[in-house]
Amino acid sequence: MSRKELKKLILTFLxxxxxxFCFSSCRMRAEQNSLTSQFDLIDALVMQNQMQSALKELxxxxxRAYDSWTYIGIYKRYMSLGESKLAEKVLKKALKKNGGNIExxxxxxxxxxxxxxxxxxxxxxxxxxxxxxxxLYSEYILRNSAEKAAASxxxxxxxxxQKEYYQIFLDAYKTSKNAVLLxxxxxxxxxxxxxxxxxxxxxxxxxxxxxxxxxxxxxYDAGQFYNAIEAVDNSRRLxxxxxxxxxxxxxxxxxxxxxxxxxxxxxxMEAAENARRGIVMNLDxxxxxxxxxxxxxxxILNSAKWAENQGMDExxxxxxxxxxxxxxxxxxxLILYADFAYRSNLEREEDTEIAALRKAGIQTLEMERYDSRxxxxxxDALYRIEDSIxxxxxxxxxxxxxxxxxxxxxxxxxxxxxRDLWNMLENSLNEDGELKGLLVQYALNFLxxxxxxxxxxxxxxxxxxxxxxxxxxxxxxxxxIEKARGYELPMxxxxxxxxxxxxxxxxxxxxxxxxxxxxxxxxxxxxxxxxVSTSTCLNLGSIYVSxxxxxxxxxxxxxxxxxxxxxxxxxxxxxxxxCIYAGDGDIKNALRSAEYASSLYPDNARxxxxxDRLSLTGSTR
Numbered sequence: 001m002s003r004k005e006l007k008k009l010i011l012t013f014l015x016x017x018x019x020x021f022c023f024s025s026c027r028m029r030a031e032q033n034s035l036t037s038q039f040d041l042i043d044a045l046v047m048q049n050q051m052q053s054a055l056k057e058l059x060x061x062x063x064r065a066y067d068s069w070t071y072i073g074i075y076k077r078y079m080s081l082g083e084s085k086l087a088e089k090v091l092k093k094a095l096k097k098n099g100g101n102i103e104x105x106x107x108x109x110x111x112x113x114x115x116x117x118x119x120x121x122x123x124x125x126x127x128x129x130x131x132x133x134x135x136l137y138s139e140y141i142l143r144n145s146a147e148k149a150a151a152s153x154x155x156x157x158x159x160x161x162q163k164e165y166y167q168i169f170l171d172a173y174k175t176s177k178n179a180v181l182l183x184x185x186x187x188x189x190x191x192x193x194x195x196x197x198x199x200x201x202x203x204x205x206x207x208x209x210x211x212x213x214x215x216x217x218x219x220y221d222a223g224q225f226y227n228a229i230e231a232v233d234n235s236r237r238l239x240x241x242x243x244x245x246x247x248x249x250x251x252x253x254x255x256x257x258x259x260x261x262x263x264x265x266x267x268x269m270e271a272a273e274n275a276r277r278g279i280v281m282n283l284d285x286x287x288x289x290x291x292x293x294x295x296x297x298x299x300i301l302n303s304a305k306w307a308e309n310q311g312m313d314e315x316x317x318x319x320x321x322x323x324x325x326x327x328x329x330x331x332x333x334l335i336l337y338a339d340f341a342y343r344s345n346l347e348r349e350e351d352t353e354i355a356a357l358r359k360a361g362i363q364t365l366e367m368e369r370y371d372s373r374x375x376x377x378x379x380d381a382l383y384r385i386e387d388s389i390x391x392x393x394x395x396x397x398x399x400x401x402x403x404x405x406x407x408x409x410x411x412x413x414x415x416x417x418x419r420d421l422w423n424m425l426e427n428s429l430n431e432d433g434e435l436k437g438l439l440v441q442y443a444l445n446f447l448x449x450x451x452x453x454x455x456x457x458x459x460x461x462x463x464x465x466x467x468x469x470x471x472x473x474x475x476x477x478x479x480x481i482e483k484a485r486g487y488e489l490p491m492x493x494x495x496x497x498x499x500x501x502x503x504x505x506x507x508x509x510x511x512x513x514x515x516x517x518x519x520x521x522x523x524x525x526x527x528x529x530x531x532v533s534t535s536t537c538l539n540l541g542s543i544y545v546s547x548x549x550x551x552x553x554x555x556x557x558x559x560x561x562x563x564x565x566x567x568x569x570x571x572x573x574x575x576x577x578x579c580i581y582a583g584d585g586d587i588k589n590a591l592r593s594a595e596y597a598s599s600l601y602p603d604n605a606r607x608x609x610x611x612d613r614l615s616l617t618g619s620t621r
Contacts, residue, residue: 042077055081062090068101075107087111106133109140118144135175138168161191179207186218195222202227209239213250216258223520223527225262232259253279253292257299264302265530267563273306283322297327304336309566316340317374329388334381335400341381342407344374378408395438403442414450421446425459437463441490453501460494477507481514489519489529493536500539509547512540516556528559534569541576550580571601578610590614 042061045054058077065071071094078087091108098104105127112121118140125137145165166188173181182201189198199222206212216231232255239250256279263272279286279296280303288296304319320340323333382404389397402424406417421443440463447456461476468486470479480495487495496511515536520529528537537560544553554577561573574597581590591614597607 046077046080051081055083065090065094068094068098068104072103072107075111084111084115102128102131102133106131106136109133109136113139113143118147129171132175134171135173138172138181141165141168142172161188163188179203179211183211183214186214190218190221198222199224199227202231206231206234206238209235210249212238213255213258216255216262220258220262220265223265225265228262229259232262251289251292253286253288253295253299257295260299260302261530264563265527267528267559269306269563269565273303273565276303276306280319293327297323297330297333301330301332301336306565308336308340309564311567313340313344313374317344317376321376324384328384329392329394331388331392331394331396334385334388334397337376338381338385338400338404341376341378342404344376345378378404395436399438399442417446418450418452437488437491441494444494448497457498460491460498464491464495477504481507481510484511484514484519489515489531492519493533496536497539500543505543505547509540509543512536512543516540528556528563530563534560534564534566534573538572538576545580550584554580567600568604571597571604571607573597574600575604575607575610578607578614582610582614587614587617 042054042057045051045057054077058074058081062074065074071090075087075090075094078084078090088108088111091104091111094104095101095108105124109121109124109128112118112124113136122140122144125140128134129137142165166185169181169184169188172178173185182203186198186201189195189201195218198218202215202219202224203211206215212231212235216228216235219225219228219231235250236252236255239252239255256275260272260275263269263275276299279299283300286296300319300323304316304323307313307316307319317340320333320337323330324337327333382401385397385401385404388394389401406412412420424439425443440459443459444456447453447459464480464487468483470476477499484492492511492515496508496515499508499511515532516528518529519532520527537556541553541556541560544550544556557573557577557580561570561577564570564573574593578590578593578597581587581593591611594607594611594614597604598611602608
């Protein structure tokens with residue numbers, strides 16, 4: 001065959017193939033248009049309630065089905081006509097022709113699940129794992145687990161806490177966007193102590209106010225406090241949109257408590273008080289659920305403490321009076337109430353000039369303000385504490401009563417207090433030979449304040465070694481640091497103090513850093529534990545300075561100043577900042593810090609003296 005003839009033959013073949021392809025495509029398109037018209041006819045017959053005619057047309061359409069979507073369309077119409085057997089039959093027929101089609105597999109798995117045939121549904125749904133229809137396999141697993149739990153009288157919750165269910169819930173959420181399923185994943189992480197992983201599931205939107213509140217708690221536990229505040233805002237917004245129509249698990253009181261705690265965790269004390277103010281200023285109109293009473297009392301007490309630190313005695317007294325009247329057995333409220341009573345009845349030492357004015361019958365405005373200050377009778381505070389002790393016998397109140405007695409009875413000498421405390425310590429031994437922690441903490445505070453350091457150390461050592469076994473052949477401090485998580489924070493703070501007192505630099509640094517940064521269980525760099533005392537933070541700052549780590553000290557002092565609401569303590573912090581700057585020759589920043597320290601608390605004599613000295617230094621340059 002010549003080249004010319006071969007070329008002609010190839011062109012003829014290509015032309016013929018193209019004609020066949022066009023013919024096939026046209027025929028397929030015509031078939032598709034025909035089936036679409038037939039589906040429209042069937043739907044119209046159903047709308048006219050002509051079910052038999054619709055079924056007849058559907059049988060005709062079934063014979064002409066040519067792809068998966070056509071079969072699915074026929075299946076849906078059989079189901080709408082109540083012909084589930086015919087619907088299943090057409091699915092099986094389609095799967096026989098195209099068993100690898102995941103849409104057909106998904107529709108069949110869904111059909112079996114709706115029919116309650118879990119065994120068969122499981123086999124069909126298992127093929128969908130890892131696909132966009134994986135939620136059907138998740139549904140099978142969850143329903144199957146629930147049935148097994150019911151049959152064996154076992155709680156279904158035990159199934160959902162197992163690791164293999166995590167992906168099941170996550171797959172189900174991705175398809176359904178059901179918020180409960182994602183919360184299940186978060187709960188699994190929380191139960192396993194993986195707070196960061198739980199918070200990483202933070203959704204892009206919230207289903208309702210309860211959903212937003214749940215994620216605010218997750219973020220709080222994970223130390224992501226600004227996300228917690230954002231979720232609280234969303235919960236409050238969603239709650240407003242559903243007033244009177246939905247019963248929520250959350251409430252304005254719960255949201256305020258979480259929001260203010262979150263602000264306190266990031267050392268924004270004023271923002272925390274602003275968050276509480278909406279509740280505190282409307283107590284008379286506030287409707288509170290019984291389950292929210294404890295949260296409400298904490299909100300009010302935090303505001304009372306804020307008022308105390310700002311020198312706002314009237315507001316402080318009003319809030320404390322509200323607490324002890326509404327909750328007569330609120331331990332913290334009674335203790336703060338007694339403390340206010342003691343402070344408000346203390347008479348200050350006045351200088352000779354003021355004494356001379358009083359003798360002459362003259363009063364300045366400041367003297368009038370002092371004389372008319374709000375007072376709470378000591379007798380009332382003591383009566384309330386004793387009344388609550390009769391009902392509760394709470395150890396905190398017993399300590400508070402003892403402390404009040406020691407403060408107000410001048411006939412009790414330090415020697416008497418010493419003897420009294422040691423007798424109580426001996427009588428407080430429990431069955432395991434362990435001293436009651438609260439009494440030990442009170443005794444340690446008393447011994448250290450009265451500079452009985454050797455007795456304090458012996459009490460501390462005996463207490464911690466009674467709480468857990470120590471190897472006498474190993475270093476005490478090494479073991480104490482290892483056991484840190486097993487002790488309450490106050491006992492760790494005492495340990496840190498003793499290490500510093502004994503000039504154990506490495507141990508003191510390690511223990512102070514544990515108390516300040518790690519005791520809350522969050523390892524985020526620079527996060528200060530809410531529970532740690534300001535004095536321990538200041539001690540760590542002093543250690544940093546002594547080791548030449550001034551940048552770390554400044555960073556710590558800055559954070560402490562932000563979280564502390566007491567003007568007197570904040571003044572001390574800024575005084576220390578001023579000292580660091582002054583030591584480095586930075587007179588401008590040193591003077592600025594000293595001036596601010598003096599303005600916060602004019603009675604801070606050291607800050608005032610430093611400010612005057614720096615002012616003279618600055619003027620001579």
